[in-house]
Amino acid sequence: MPTLNTAVSVAASALTAERTRIEVAVSNLANAESTKGLDGKPFRRRDVVLTADPVQSFDNALGRASATGVKVSAIVEDTSPARRKYDPSHPDADGEGYVAMPNINPAEEMVDMVGASRAYQANLTAINLIRDLVSRALELGKV
Amino acid sequence: MPINATSDAQTMSALRRTLSLAAAKQVVSSSNLANLSTPGYKAQEVDFDEALDQQMGSGLSVTDSRHLGGPAGSGSGIATRDAEDNGARRDGNTVQVDRELLNMTRAAGEFARAQTALAAKFRLVRYAINETR
Numbered sequence: 001m002p003t004l005n006t007a008v009s010v011a012a013s014a015l016t017a018e019r020t021r022i023e024v025a026v027s028n029l030a031n032a033e034s035t036k037g038l039d040g041k042p043f044r045r046r047d048v049v050l051t052a053d054p055v056q057s058f059d060n061a062l063g064r065a066s067a068t069g070v071k072v073s074a075i076v077e078d079t080s081p082a083r084r085k086y087d088p089s090h091p092d093a094d095g096e097g098y099v100a101m102p103n104i105n106p107a108e109e110m111v112d113m114v115g116a117s118r119a120y121q122a123n124l125t126a127i128n129l130i131r132d133l134v135s136r137a138l139e140l141g142k143v
Numbered sequence: 144m145p146i147n148a149t150s151d152a153q154t155m156s157a158l159r160r161t162l163s164l165a166a167a168k169q170v171v172s173s174s175n176l177a178n179l180s181t182p183g184y185k186a187q188e189v190d191f192d193e194a195l196d197q198q199m200g201s202g203l204s205v206t207d208s209r210h211l212g213g214p215a216g217s218g219s220g221i222a223t224r225d226a227e228d229n230g231a232r233r234d235g236n237t238v239q240v241d242r243e244l245l246n247m248t249r250a251a252g253e254f255a256r257a258q259t260a261l262a263a264k265f266r267l268v269r270y271a272i273n274e275t276r
Contacts, residue, residue, distance in 0.1 A: 003166045007173040014177035050181045068174040119179045122240050126173045129247045136258045
């Protein structure tokens, strides 16, 4: 059953992509107060870029794209300016007593995370439905 | 005309077409679900008429009721068209989770139905092979 296998791999690609989305949202949340990132500057919010990814199969070789998966084509940094907080006692404060905080809004990250987890659930449901189909098909060979 | 109920080619190939169409619907719906969050993705749906033509047109032709048709359309692609769009999302994506899950459940039902009938057909054939033992 090549087509059903394709369906499973398509849904699996979505599981991977949505998991990456959740990972990125979680690392954004975790670093909402990190005034020093890996490069020494305030942590910058990251975002995933999702792109449709046609599954390479025999059908495609014949010029007919049928199944379309999804992939994370890039993880980009949000270029919006850093939040500025007045805290003169902070070691990272500038001359005027302002600290550059990450450009992260926890509410935004939570919304993104809920969206990703709903999408993950939808794809898991899809995989379960396809699995039912496959097992039904296997029952054809039974007495 | 001799009645050949056990290896009824037409019924069998009709059931096979139902099976592959249901599988095709699953592939299309799971593609849509996978791209639930992809900006600009247009949801696809199986174009039933087109798919039917494909299924009927390809494969081996059956010129005798005792022939089994070839694997009609099983290797070819699925005819799809853009699903209708209510323009609710601002990112240009037209996937609706409930619609896709409903389509998948419906296709699973179709598949199970055809599978049950096909299994009954095979059971008849086996019954004949085993000399009704």
